[in-house]
Amino acid sequence: MKQHILVVGAGFGGVWSALSAARLLDRHERNDIQISVLAPQAELRIRPRFYEPDVHTMKASLDALFDVVGIQFVQGFADSIDTTSKQVGYHDASGARGTLSYDRLVLAAGSQLMRPALNGISEHTFDVDEIEQATRLETHIKSLKNLPDSPARNTVVVAGGGFTGIETATEMPARLRAVLGENANIRVIVVDRGPQIGASLGEGIRPSLIEASDHLGIEWILNASVDSVDAGGVTLSDGQRIESNTVIWTVGFQASPLTQQVLGTRDRQGRLHVDGNLRVLGQNDIFAAGDVAYAATDTLGNFAAMSCQHAIALGRYAGNNVAADLLGVAPTAYSQPKYVTCLDLGAWGAVYTEGWDRQLKLVGQEAKELKSQINSVWIYPPAADRATALAAADPSIPVA
Structure with a gap:
């Protein structure tokens, strides 16, 4: 045997x-x-x-x-x-x-x-963790055009300002305008516990993240967390209310x-x-x-x-x-x-760093081209050719 x-x-x-x-x-x-x-x-x-x-x-x-x-x-x-x-x-x-x-x-x-045990989180939030859930979010975004124009329809709240939250948020303006039209009064709001924009990503990335957020119209609410979610929006831990039909959870x-x-x-x-x-x-x-x-x-x-x-x-x-x-x-x-970081920042571009201290190497469209290469080629499996596939599996090959 x-x-x-x-x-x-x-x-x-x-x-x-x-x-x-x-x-x-x-x-x-x-x-x-x-x-x-x-x-x-x-x-x-x-x-x-x-x-x-x-x-x-x-x-x-x-x-x-x-x-x-x-x-x-x-x-x-x-x-x-x-x-x-x-x-x-x-x-x-x-x-x-x-x-x-x-x-x-x-x-x-x-x-x-893993979502925390907060009121309404399971019933009223989306995520991009699994392909089924990300597809559910995409279907929902496309369906927004069938709703009457309102602040809730036009507002996306992203809970969490880490890597996933940032890439989701910075992609969202283009996705919303593709559905609601170029002149739609959209809002994308990131709610994050951190004291600064991109606090967990370090000083090297922050200036690019701030610039990209300004360019794309991304709003940040800092030192804050979501307390509850319902069909019409979110309530934050400080009592602030945000009307939104689209709340995306990205932490935990x-x-x-x-x-x-x-x-x-x-x-x-x-x-x-x-x-x-x-x-x-x-x-x-x-x-x-x-x-x-x-x-x-x-x-x-x-x-x-x-x-x-x-x-x-x-x-x-x-x-x-x-x-x-x-x-x-x-x-x-x-x-x-x-160790490298290549963070997609939507239509603004991207930012690429090297080292655990995240030393800035590329920003804007240069970094975006690298990110596109990573996402569309480098992380895919090898072709179904025996010699090619086995050679690609050599542990001595550097990933980054």
Whole structure:
């Protein structure tokens, strides 16, 4: 019977884990180890683009790619991990249950948006976390043209001024005008707890963010949070009322709840602590990649962020090392010292920085061209050609 590497998740971490494991097995001419990917769909959903229009196109099929490199795809939603029997339980869309045994497991189940327990949040807010929810938001925006002209119709409130909130907000004026007309009296308001615009992103980005916000007409309400939401708008913690039919929630990401079923140390976002080879601390047979892994990127105290930039590299290393573990060959320690930020700022352009201290390198249209290249080419999976796909999974390839 073949030994089995099971990868849970088909996001950036999962796809690149599976490809990298296949690469190492190929290099050692081993066909006695099966690689399987368990996920709801055989597609890589391009989550960093969900703030854009036409979100239903932001995905890439994985069937041909997996076939050409010999990866088995199992369609289902993982819901349990038994580390003693080394089995993962799952259910399919109809509710039918199944289990998969593993010799080695790569947990790459991603993260999800967690809304706080505030009045009206579940019923009356949108998000761009999953493609279905982002599509729901797009359908809603298009339907606004059927409503009478009013402040509520013309106003979008974005809760959260972090990376996702900023990219969502700065894209929104163009999306609203495409539906409501160039002369519509639109408002886009970002509500953020921070004391300054873009407080979490540092001093290097702030001037560009302020300039872009002024250019696009984005309003910021700082030192504030949402207290409640209803069909007609939001009430802030200071009692301020904003009339809006479109409230978008962008804060509160947590690692997949599956991490809770693995004995180990977790950070405040639920990510499992891993060693330098991405093996979960305290587990012999489980590795982690992507948003479920709390991994040191260097020796300076920096840790991987919940981003495709880190998920791709984490996947390449985790897949390589899980295969190396079964092959009995030396692993490759995870290292990703280069960190970059490329923040889309809508029609104004973008801003690109390098380093954890975010040193400004490109702004405006120059940065926008780079962002477009990243979003439309770099983060997509390789072509369904065996040699090309396996070469692309080499962990030594720099992501940024």
